[in-house]
Amino acid sequence: MKKVGGTIFILILLSLIFFLDWYVFQGIKTILPSGYLAQGKTIYWVLTATIALWFGYTFYTIMQEGKISPTSQQSLNWFLVILVTQLTIVLFLFGEDLIRGLGSVYRYITNSSQDGALLSSRRKFVSQLAFAVAVIPMTGFIYGIVKGKYAFRTIRKTLYFKDLPEAFDGFTITQLSDIHAGSFKDFEAVKKGAEMAAAQQSDLFVFTGDLVNHKANEIDPMLDIFSKIKAPYGQFSILGNHDYGDYTSWPSPEAKIQNLESLKNKHHLMGFDLLLDESRTIEKDGQKISLLGVENWGVGFQSKGDLEKSLQNVPEKDFKILLSHDPTHWDEQVKNHPKNIHLTLSGHTHGMQMGIETPFIRWSPAQYRYANWAGIAEQAGKYLYVNRGFGFHAFAGRVGIWPEITVIELKKG
Known part of the structure; x- marks a missing residue:
C-alpha cells in the first residue's frame, strides 16, 4: 500500500x-x-x-x-x-x-x-x-x-507581567530550539552560533527540542560546542518530535529505546537539565518562579507530553514558564488551561525555513499549517514565543527566515 x-x-x-x-x-x-x-x-x-x-x-x-x-x-x-x-x-x-x-x-x-x-x-x-x-x-x-542556513540572528523581546516577582524584574532567558544536529556539516559555523548564544550572558538558558534528526550520535561532534553555553540559573531542555527516533528504521524496538536513553544522556553531557513532564524551581533573592518542561505534544505528531504531570507540586500562584516543543500545544491545551501558565516557549515550525519578514509583510508557508509559526502570540495575558530554530532539516537552507537565538527579558508592569 x-x-x-x-x-x-x-x-x-x-x-x-x-x-x-x-x-x-x-x-x-x-x-x-x-x-x-x-x-x-x-x-x-x-x-x-x-x-x-x-x-x-x-x-x-x-x-x-x-x-x-x-x-x-x-x-x-x-x-x-x-x-x-x-x-x-x-x-x-x-x-x-x-x-x-x-x-x-x-x-x-x-x-x-x-x-x-x-x-x-x-x-x-x-x-x-x-x-x-x-x-x-x-x-x-x-x-x-x-550561507543563509548559518546566518544566525539574535532576536530580543521584552514581555511585561503584572504578577512577576520583583526579584525577577529584568530577568533574561536565552532560548535555542531545533538544532537538528544531523543536518550540520560546517561545525565552525555552528560554533559561532553557539558562541553568540553564550555571549548573551542571560540569567537562564533553555533549549526547546529536536536536538537531532534521528539518532543520538548526530550530536557527538558538537557536544563540546553546546556544553559551553552556561547561565547562572541553569540550562534546561526538553525533547522534540525528532528526538524519539520515529522517522527512521531500527533493527529492533530495543535499539530505538536505547537510542532515546543515549540521547537523554547527551543532554546531561552538555550540562542540560532535561525536563520530562516535570518542573524546577528557580529562586532569586528569596523569591521564585516555576519552570515546567513537557515531552513532545503536537497536533499531527506524537503527543507524549503530560501537562498535568508537569504541574504537580507547582503552587497555583507561582509565576510559570513552560517549555513545550510544538506551539500547537499552546493552542490546544495551554492558553485555556485553568492554571495560569504565563509564558510558553516553543519551536518546531522553523518558520518552514523560507518566507518574508519585514515591517510591512510577514509571510511563510508555515502559516498554512500553524496558527502561530514564529514570534509572539498572546491571549488573556498568557504568552507564547515560537523560536524559528537554530538548525535546519530536509531543505538544507534558509531564505528570509534566518536561524534564531532568542533573548527574552521579563519585566514587571
Missing part, C-alpha cells in the same frame, strides 16, 4: 514538473533566435526530463526509506531552487496569457481587430522580464543553501 501511494504521489509530482517545464518553454521559444529553436528544444527537453526523473527518484526513495540522505538532500535543495524559479516565470507568462485571453474575448464580443497583433502572440519582452525577475528568488535560494 505504501508503494502504491508513493507511486501515485510521484506520478502527480512528475506531471506537475513537466507542466511547469512546458509552460517555461513557451517563454524560451520567444527568446531563442529562430535558427536555434530546434536545437534549443531538444537540449531543453532532454535536460528537463533528466532532472525531472532525478527528482522523482529522489522523492520516491525518501518516501520508501523514511529518511533523507546527504544525496537526496542536495536533490531536494535543487528541486526547490528550480521550482521557485519556474513558478516565478510561469506567474508572468500566465498573467500575459490571461490578458491575451481577455483580449480575444473582447475582440469577439465587439467584433474588433484592434490591437489583435499584440494580443494574439506571446510578446518577447514579457518573457525576458519573467526570466530576469526569476533570477531574484533563484539567487535568494542559492544564498540560503550556501
